[in-house]
Amino acid sequence: MTKHEFEVAMTCEGCSGAVTRILNKVExxxxxxxLPKKLVWIESDKDVNFLKETLEKCGKEVKYNGTK
Structure with a gap:
């Protein structure tokens, strides 16, 4: 599985909670x-665009930083 790094404009526990709820729905x-660095690492074989669009559902700005 590939590990992808995303920068998400999270400012509080509520923001990270929203990200968690959305990602828990993805198989x-x-x-x-x-949270302090505003980073989310996702290990998945799914398409990067799919992962980015999924993260954007939390209503925050999302930037893809590449694979790690």
Missing amino acids: GVKFEID
């Missing part, structure tokens, strides 16, 4: 959230 995805 076959493992993820980590670093």
Whole structure:
């Protein structure tokens, strides 16, 4: 599985909670959230555009930083 890094404009626990709820609905995805650095790492074989669009559902600005 590929590990992707996304920068998400999260400012509080509520924001990271929204990201968690959205990603928990996606099958076959493992993820980590670093709220202070505003980073989300997602391990998945899914398409990067699909992952980015999924993260954008939380209403925050999302930037793809590449694979790690």
